[in-house]
Amino acid sequence: DAGITQSPRHKVTETGTPVTLRCHQTENHRYMYWYRQDPGHGLRLIHYSYGVKDTDKGEVSDGYSVSRSKTEDFLLTLESATSSQTSVYFCATVAGEISYEQYFGPGTRLTVT
Amino acid sequence: QKEVEQDPGPLSVPEGAIVSLNCTYSNSAFQYFMWYRQYSRKGPELLMYTYSSGNKEDGRFTAQVDKSSKYISLFIRDSQPSDSATYLCAMSAISGTYKYIFGTGTRLKVLA
Numbered sequence: 280d281a282g283i284t285q286s287p288r289h290k291v292t293e294t295g296t297p298v299t300l301r302c303h304q305t306e307n308h309r310y311m312y313w314y315r316q317d318p319g320h321g322l323r324l325i326h327y328s329y330g331v332k333d334t335d336k337g338e339v340s341d342g343y344s345v346s347r348s349k350t351e352d353f354l355l356t357l358e359s360a361t362s363s364q365t366s367v368y369f370c371a372t373v374a375g376e377i378s379y380e381q382y383f384g385p386g387t388r389l390t391v392t
Numbered sequence: 393q394k395e396v397e398q399d400p401g402p403l404s405v406p407e408g409a410i411v412s413l414n415c416t417y418s419n420s421a422f423q424y425f426m427w428y429r430q431y432s433r434k435g436p437e438l439l440m441y442t443y444s445s446g447n448k449e450d451g452r453f454t455a456q457v458d459k460s461s462k463y464i465s466l467f468i469r470d471s472q473p474s475d476s477a478t479y480l481c482a483m484s485a486i487s488g489t490y491k492y493i494f495g496t497g498t499r500l501k502v503l504a
Contacts, residue, residue, distance in 0.1 A: 310490045321480065321496035322436070329490070337491075369435055373490050379424040379443075381482070381492055383435040 282306050283384035285370050291390045298357040300387050302370030308382075309375035311353040313337075313345060315366040316386075322369065328353055329375075360391045395419050398481055398495030407504050411468040415481035415495045418462065422483040422493075425457050427466045430478045430497065439479075440466065471502045 282305030292298050302311060313325040314337075324337030326345040334345050342364060344356045357364055370384040398415045405411055413427075423444055428436035440455040442448045442464075448455045454467040464483075468475055481495040 319496065322482075322494040324491065327491065335489075375490060379426075379484055379490065380438060380441050381426065381490075382438060383428075385435045386433075388433075 283370055283372060283382060285368075285384040285387050287387060288385065289388045291392060292360050293392055294361060295359050298360050298389065300355045300368055300370075300389070302353045302355070302384060304351050304353075304370075304372050306372065306374070307350055308372035309350075310373040311347065312371040312373075312381070313343070313353065313355045314369045314371065315339065315364075316369060317366050325355065325368075357389075360389075362391050365389060365391045393418060395493050396481065396483060396495045399498055400496055402499040402501055404501045404503060405471055407471060407473060407502055409471050409502070411471050411475070411500060411502075413466040413468075413479050413481075413498050413500070415464050415483075416462055417464070417483060417493075419483075419485065419493075420459075420462065421485035423486050424484040425455070425464050426482040426492075427453075427455055428480040428482065429475075430480060432477075436480055473502050473504045475502050476500055 284303045286301045312327040314322045323339045328334045328347040346354045368387045373381045396417045425442045427440040430436045442455045445457045445459045452469045456465040478497040480497045482492045484492045
């Protein structure tokens with residue numbers, strides 16, 4: 280457990296509105312990740328961060344942006360939400376260096392109407 | 393072809409049975425292998441973590457890695473209804489990028 284919290288836990292929003300999801304960790308882990316989980320697709324990487332202000336794209340990054348201004352916080356922004364972005368979003372962390380163990384947050388259930 | 397293949401199930405077994413969950417993969421660079429348990433509407437919980445080949449045991453759970461066959465397994469002994477969940481495999485290469493590829497998960501139901 281890496282002391283990961285996500286906010287909000289549930290959100291309903293309308294198509295075209297911007298949405299920001301927050302991930303907060305207390306273990307000072309270097310690496311942070313945003314995944315989405317959809318039936319039949321499993322967990323797919325959206326973006327990840329390998330340090331403060333250092334981020335990179337994952338396999339499903341279109342329509343998403345991220346920012347990491349502090350070690351403990353990783354923000355995921357949907358600039359203009361679409362119905363295809365209705366999903367469950369998970370944040371995860373990895374300590375890095377000698378540890379490859381990845382820990383997940385409780386998830387945010389997002390519905391775009 | 394996906395890099396990681398996992399039978400989605402559902403797999404139904406009676407209480408007390410030995411459960412075998414499996415994943416196959418295609419990337420020979422994978423060195424770290426993980427199993428997660430995910431209860432409905434919860435985040436994945438890390439169960440087992442193995443580096444390279446071999447076995448690892450933790451209580452009722454045993455993780456096996458066969459790199460020559462590109463095949464990993466999770467065995468659950470004396471299965472309990474509380475083991476009913478979706479089990480995800482994940483793997484990573486030693487690349488410095490710490491990126492992980494996940495299977496789609498196997499749903500397990502242990503019947504009392």
